[in-house]
Amino acid sequence: xxxxxxxxxxxxxxxxxxxxxxxxxxxxxxxxxxxxxxxxxxxxxxxxxxxxxxxxxxxxxxxxxxxxxxxxxxxxxxxxxxxxxxxxxxxxxxxxxxxxxxxxxxxxxxxxxxxxxxxxxxxxxxxxxxxxxxxxxxxxxxxxxxxxxxxxxxxxxxxxxxxxxxxxxxxxxxxxxxxxxxxxxxxxxxxxxxxxxxxxxxxxxxxxxxxxxxxxxxxxxxxxxxxxxxxxxxxxxxxxxxxxxxxxxxxxxxxxxxxxxxxxxxxxxxxxxxxxxxxxxxxxxxxxxxxxxxxxxxxxxxxxxxxxxxxxxxxxxxxxxxxxxxxxxxxxxxxxxxx
Amino acid sequence: xxxxxxxxxxxxxxxxxxxxxxxxxxxxxxxxxxxxxxxxxxxxxxxxxxxxxxxxxxxxxxxxxxxxxxxxxxxxxxxxxxxxxxxxxxxxxxxxxxxxxxxxxxxxxxxxxxxxxxxxxxxxxxxxxxxxxxxxxxxxxxxxxxxxxxxxxxxxxxxxxxxxxxxxxxxxxxxxxxxxxxxxxxxxxxxxxxxxxxxxxxxxxxxxxxxxxxxxxxxxxxxxxxxxxxxxxxxxxxxxxxxxxxxxxxxxxxxxxxxxxxxxxxxxxxxxxxxxxxxxxxxxxxxxxxxxxxxxxxxxxxxxxxxxxxxxxxxxxxxxxxxxxxxxxxxxxxxxxxxxxxxxxxxxxxxxxxxxxxxxxxxxxxxxxxxxxxxxxxxxxxxxxxxxxxxxxxxxxxxxxxxxxxxxxxxxxxxxxxxxxxxxxxxxxxxxxxxxxxxxxxxxxxxxxxxxxxxxxxxxxxxxxxxxxxxxxxxxxxxxxxxxxxxxxxxxxxxxxxxxxxxxxxxxxxxxxxxxxxxxxxxxxxxxxxxxxxxxxxxxxxxxxxxxxxxxxxxxx
Numbered sequence: 001x002x003x004x005x006x007x008x009x010x011x012x013x014x015x016x017x018x019x020x021x022x023x024x025x026x027x028x029x030x031x032x033x034x035x036x037x038x039x040x041x042x043x044x045x046x047x048x049x050x051x052x053x054x055x056x057x058x059x060x061x062x063x064x065x066x067x068x069x070x071x072x073x074x075x076x077x078x079x080x081x082x083x084x085x086x087x088x089x090x091x092x093x094x095x096x097x098x099x100x101x102x103x104x105x106x107x108x109x110x111x112x113x114x115x116x117x118x119x120x121x122x123x124x125x126x127x128x129x130x131x132x133x134x135x136x137x138x139x140x141x142x143x144x145x146x147x148x149x150x151x152x153x154x155x156x157x158x159x160x161x162x163x164x165x166x167x168x169x170x171x172x173x174x175x176x177x178x179x180x181x182x183x184x185x186x187x188x189x190x191x192x193x194x195x196x197x198x199x200x201x202x203x204x205x206x207x208x209x210x211x212x213x214x215x216x217x218x219x220x221x222x223x224x225x226x227x228x229x230x231x232x233x234x235x236x237x238x239x240x241x242x243x244x245x246x247x248x249x250x251x252x253x254x255x256x257x258x259x260x261x262x263x264x265x266x267x268x269x270x271x272x273x274x275x276x277x278x279x280x281x282x283x284x285x286x287x288x289x290x291x292x293x294x295x296x297x298x299x300x301x302x303x304x305x306x307x308x309x310x311x312x313x314x315x316x317x318x319x320x321x322x323x324x325x326x327x328x329x330x331x332x333x334x335x336x337x338x339x
Numbered sequence: 340x341x342x343x344x345x346x347x348x349x350x351x352x353x354x355x356x357x358x359x360x361x362x363x364x365x366x367x368x369x370x371x372x373x374x375x376x377x378x379x380x381x382x383x384x385x386x387x388x389x390x391x392x393x394x395x396x397x398x399x400x401x402x403x404x405x406x407x408x409x410x411x412x413x414x415x416x417x418x419x420x421x422x423x424x425x426x427x428x429x430x431x432x433x434x435x436x437x438x439x440x441x442x443x444x445x446x447x448x449x450x451x452x453x454x455x456x457x458x459x460x461x462x463x464x465x466x467x468x469x470x471x472x473x474x475x476x477x478x479x480x481x482x483x484x485x486x487x488x489x490x491x492x493x494x495x496x497x498x499x500x501x502x503x504x505x506x507x508x509x510x511x512x513x514x515x516x517x518x519x520x521x522x523x524x525x526x527x528x529x530x531x532x533x534x535x536x537x538x539x540x541x542x543x544x545x546x547x548x549x550x551x552x553x554x555x556x557x558x559x560x561x562x563x564x565x566x567x568x569x570x571x572x573x574x575x576x577x578x579x580x581x582x583x584x585x586x587x588x589x590x591x592x593x594x595x596x597x598x599x600x601x602x603x604x605x606x607x608x609x610x611x612x613x614x615x616x617x618x619x620x621x622x623x624x625x626x627x628x629x630x631x632x633x634x635x636x637x638x639x640x641x642x643x644x645x646x647x648x649x650x651x652x653x654x655x656x657x658x659x660x661x662x663x664x665x666x667x668x669x670x671x672x673x674x675x676x677x678x679x680x681x682x683x684x685x686x687x688x689x690x691x692x693x694x695x696x697x698x699x700x701x702x703x704x705x706x707x708x709x710x711x712x713x714x715x716x717x718x719x720x721x722x723x724x725x726x727x728x729x730x731x732x733x734x735x736x737x738x739x740x741x742x743x744x745x746x747x748x749x750x751x752x753x754x755x756x757x758x759x760x761x762x763x764x765x766x767x768x769x770x771x772x773x774x775x776x777x778x779x780x781x782x783x784x785x786x787x788x789x790x791x792x793x794x795x796x797x798x799x800x801x802x803x804x805x806x807x808x809x810x811x812x813x814x815x816x817x818x819x820x821x822x823x824x825x826x827x828x829x830x831x832x833x834x835x836x837x838x839x840x841x842x843x844x845x846x847x848x849x850x851x852x853x854x855x856x857x858x859x860x861x862x863x864x865x866x867x868x869x870x871x872x873x874x875x876x877x878x879x880x881x882x883x884x885x886x887x888x889x890x891x892x893x894x895x896x
Contacts, residue, residue, distance in 0.1 A: 091716075
């Protein structure tokens with residue numbers, strides 16, 4: 001057990017150093033102004049201490065120059081903080097292309113993770129270092145929040161929608177996973193570990209898991225179980241849209257709008273099919289809310305994604321790192337060569 | 340009582356002795372007596388909320404959740420938050436000091452609506468008792484934030500009754516705000532123009548605006564919450580077709596401005612104290628006054644900074660972030676002006692001034708750490724950790740409660756007609772400052788290390804800092820008990836207070852201590868600027884209770 005008293009958590013992701021840099025800047029500014037005020041208070045209080053009860057100091061007229069100075073200078077410094085903080089947030093909120101996909105479900109009071117290859121884990125998540133990992137998360141009940149202090153990442157996981165988070169671990173190790181949003185009785189028990197592994201070991205770990213088939217296979221089973229395939233089929237008998245090659249493509253709706261068929265759209269189309277009806281189809285599909293668990297929905301999404309991806313996005317994968325603001329060359333450096 | 344002005348105040352009974360009996364208190368329309376009713380009630384709530392805090396800190400001494408069950412722990416921090424925020428911090432300065440001082444400071448005989456004032460106290464007490472009753476019957480474990488769908492669907496506790504209690508209490512806030520706004524507009528003494536008003540009045544005016552405009556939104560939010568929980572109307576729970584983030588928007592639309600309801604009145608107190616104990620006019624009067632209004636207005640547009648990681652749009656987050664930085668500027672302006680007020684002053688170190696120094700220092704730290712939370716990229720890490728717990732305790736305990744205690748000491752001679760024991764009071768102020776920092780500073784580090792808030796049990800590596808925090812809390816607790824005892828003691832055994840023990844310039848010091856029921860024998864006519872310490876009378880010290888400080892303003896050039 002570590003008995004030292006650290007002031008900063010470990011840095012174990014590409015984001016950690018960047019968040020800490022902003023933190024150090026804010027600490028420096030705060031320390032400067034706190035000291036400035038403290039020194040001025042003490043200095044004035046001592047220098048102008050009351051020497052006799054009948055003392056009546058002369059009034060001091062205000063100073064417009066000073067007022068402007070101590071309005072404009074804090075404003076300017078805070079705008080630096082704003083731009084720094086907002087651009088960092090913007091960069092950290094966009095997962096880079098080509099990230100490893102992992103699906104997560106939060107429920108009272110556990111985290112369940114599913115890898116694309118089919119391994120599933122509870123309260124523990126194995127990831128490789130040096131590769132971005134993108135989490136698609138759903139909540140079975142209340143709001144949870146996926147928080148890994150060593151990665152400086154936190155995302156609320158809300159019921160009724162999908163949340164995404166991403167990180168790229170830089171150092172192998174075991175890191176705390178906390179639920180940060182109060183979720184009921186055993187909130188403080190909804191904790192676990194992120195195990196960041198060397199990519200080679202990670203491959204071994206993936207291979208060694210007792211997987212019963214990939215996530216998409218599980219989704220396919222559900223797809224048949226719920227008889228989705230009687231309507232969603234490629235031939236002329238289809239009463240629902242063909243799902244092959246659908247993922248990531250624009251969809252024209254009956255309302256005239258166009259949406260992209262991303263994970264959130266697919267989820268909504270399962271639980272609330274008539275909310276965004278596809279052009280040319282009747283509102284025949286019943287809701288599957290409550291009939292399929294959040295895990296099942298994630299499996300279905302993985303299956304639909306596996307039904308042929310549009311060639312355009314697949315081509316972009318190798319070019320990933322460059323255009324994404326989330327990965328600067330420096331932070332990507334520690335990434336190891338994949339076997 | 341005779342309406343004819345009485346030349347010698349000594350012949351007029353003060354408000355405490357004007358009438359006797361329980362009925363004379365429970366049916367009073369005197370704003371000063373109502374202030375004391377509030378003082379008694381919020382003190383009870385403060386020690387109740389404090390008792391919950393003691394149990395929380397005891398539990399957190401060890402990493403394992405071993406002192407109480409998880410269910411109990413969750414109820415403890417929920418009730419600590421609910422009681423401290425809705426039943427202590429929000430009413431504390433406005434309903435006690437504001438009630439007592441707003442009419443006195445503007446030369447009025449009472450608030451504009453004395454019956455409404457009494458009604459607001461009854462509503463407060465009714466709401467408070469109802470909420471406490473709900474704790475006894477089933478407790479409340481949602482956190483004071485009532486986040487949905489936990490509160491509407493999953494919690495097994497008395498959410499509906501607690502919600503109704505808070506709903507009812509809100510009306511007391513609305514009525515008090517309304518009363519202050521009308522009083523400040525309509526009842527100022529002749530010559531008391533807006534820019535001659537004490538800054539305490541400006542900050543209470545700004546606070547009242549928030550109370551009147553913000554509290555109804557809380558009422559609506561709580562009603563929707565109750566409707567969903569009781570009748571399964573789909574508003575917030577996605578399983579019923581609702582949106583849980585909608586609740587957060589509605590809740591923080593009130594509850595962020597509510598932070599300013601807590602801190603603005605304390606800022607008003609500090610403006611009075613820093614001038615009185617440096618015998619100086621305030622530096623930059625208009626800037627301090629406008630800063631209060633600026634904070635009140637801007638404070639309504641920053642609520643989304645509580646939701647940077649809730650899946651709110653990145654662009655909405657950016658707007659809320661930049662507005663949150665903007666609201667920090669008027670707070671900074673105030674701190675600089677208070678500091679500059681000491682320059683070339685005559686600084687004394689009586690207890691209220693010690694609280695003032697404490698307030699400025701702690702509020703500065705609390706305000707600056709707010710910038711960490713407004714920076715979106717950094718907030719991702721510190722959101723919902725002990726960092727934010729430390730931050731808002733620096734604002735609410737280090738700021739609002741230090742201001743409240745400073746104000747209680749400063750106006751105690753006026754309120755009770757007695758002096759508090761100075762030496763013991765200074766000692767308590769020091770103890771509070773030390774205890775406060777030891778309690779809450781380690782929590783900043785804990786939060787950055789990653790300890791989430793509302794955790795019943797925590798990993799071992801967080802223990803050292805938690806033990807420091809709990810040790811500090813025990814010192815802090817003692818610091819709160821000492822004033823409680825000597826203030827009660829002084830009511831009987833304290834030295835009689837002169838009309839103006841501090842040589843201060845406000846109108847409230849131009850009437851005897853304690854004042855007569857109608858405050859001033861004659862309505863004062865104000866011909867001077869605020870905080871005119873350079874030409875204030877020197878010989879105010881000494882004279883007992885109600886010497887020659889009648890309503891008449893001393894002649895001045």
